Amino acid sequence: MFVNGKAWTASDAFIAFELAGTFFSIAIGLGFFFQSHLRKNSLPALLFCLVALPQLSVSMELLGFYERFPGTGLLLPPFYIFLGPLTYAYFHQILGQEFLWKKSHLYHILPFGLAYAVLVPVYGQPHDFSHIHVWLDIVLVLIMLYVLVFLFLTLLDLWVLLKTSILPFPGIYRLTMLYVFVAIVDVGFLIWYQLEKSEVGMVLSFGLLTVLSVFIFWGMQLYPDYLEIMRKEAARGRYAKSRLTGIDSADIINRIRELMDMEHLYADEDLSLGRMAESLDIHPHQLSEILNNHLSLSFNNFINRHRITAACRLLTEEPNRPILSILGAVGFNSKSSFHSEFLKITGTTPTAYRKKAISPDV
Template sequence: MLTHIGIEITFFGFGLCLLRAFESILSSKKIISMPVLFYVFNSFILLGTGLVALGLPLEYPSSIFLFPSSLLIIGPLNLFYYHYLLYPGQPVLYRTHLHLVPFFLCLFVEIFFQVQPFAFKHELLTAFFNGRDGHFLIVPFAFISLHVLVYMLIILKVFLLDTGFKKNQREFHFIGSIALVVFLIVAMLFFGFVFDIPGLFIGGSVLNVCVHIYIYLGLRIVPQFFNSLKMEIRKKRYEKSMLSGIDTAAIHEGLDNLMREDKLFLDCEISLSSVARRLSLTPHQLSEFLNEHKGSGFHDCINRYRIEEAQKLLMEHREASVTSICYRVGFNSKSSFNTAFKKITGKTPTEFRQR
């Protein structure tokens, strides 16, 4: 009876996450954004957990499509979502593509599995569900569980480095309690599934739903939570800033002169260290300046100057091809030029020229 109630709560959590994703789409007017991805993949996890608890994958193997992949992407998404909440509008400094490698590998394996004959899928899943602790699939299942835990530790580390909070502060309790519960959820799901304890397994899923409700209500009861967190982080970062004692206005002017007068951005081999050297800064200082005062990374900053130059050339030299202008302003491929141009202007180079 309790297991069935737990499954119902799990499906309620699935619906709640989808509603939160829809709410994020309406508020941001973007179909794909960090909050949307965060809630969509969390909904896949809750849906998959509920279906596994019902034993549905044995009869309908396609019902758990994206469940393993969602578990592998939720760790990186938690990290990116944390960055999104505390540093809105600033680019993610983590090497995004490396964090997503396990997800895409798993997604490839899932697609390969789903296109196999039904008999093969049914036989493999039946063997796994009936001999869980001794089946070879328990190894990737354990890796996925460990993957989630490692990312929770990374988020905790980033949080503490960002803030240096003492353990008696409210924000530490909020983040710390979520981290502890996530560890408990992963343990309950893993051991509940491996040792075939339905109550433990579905209990972990119910706890997962409770975390989402806790965060949802908590941020509405204490809406200033992230504002106070941002203020504390700014204070902490200022204390350890590498720009202390440096005239940032002079850096801004010097950088602008290098780009607009010397047009350093035309060099396709331009690098952070070469520009920093011209400004008498270290690469770390220039990187911090760009992130703190320009709200972008080095390459995004350079591309903005390149696209600005390209816009002038497209209008002043209509006889010149888009490709020639692409290389003239410092890009080394037309595809990267088109991508950067559309990202900054909202139009392709051809559309911009035809306006």
């Protein structure tokens, strides 16, 4: 490929790719800064701006900037330290109502200061580029390991969140898990690159970082209210699990069937979720959750199905009994609601059902 009459090498294409990723990440970060609710958006804003630094750094290295100004290569890497803690903090902001900066967060400045304490003396030594690279590589590997610890902590917390969720997992959970997994793989590639100085490692690590930025941006378009959706899903999962904790669902279902089949509890026209839960010695929310999760039915639909089943039996067994009497016997207090539910469940009217059941050949 030629640009302005000059051949464009693979290295040139990679540099352009990384520079584009740098500006892309910074633009997204600044977009968060200029949105309303700055406190809520400060973490993702800082994260995207920090993600731009490794991409900028490798571009400057490939362009030969660090060879001409060796000490400048030491300026950006210590800032990578904050990628891990900020990712971890951002995940907890997702689960909480609001992220508040605390004095304890300042402890993360210690490894940042330590990194500079190691690199600054090297900066003051005679310009031996290879000597600087050795120290820089050591510090970068330690920084990436520090970041990796926080990414694994984030993955562990995400796993705990998944365990408290009701299957199937929401799509936004799967997307978040993929974000964290790709970030861990990317940091692994970065460590490999620093240790082996492999061109493949460089392309995979920094290229994947750029792809991750674009991928996260795409996810934000897919879920514009990402924070709010994650919070609601997390709260819903925790609530559902907490309501069913210590409850033998199978036993409750068996008791429900006994109430329906043997005691004909559905025939009580005043039957409510609360009254039925009281008969089972559980909370109404627990009963609702069991019906939804194990039978895929709401309370009203569950009761109406039993009432219509009983009505069908009476229509057949007592052909001369008035329909009005039957609907009252199975728990309906309204002719219109009975006919509506009967038609919805059986696909026909009570009269047509009785006629067909009594004279199937007609």
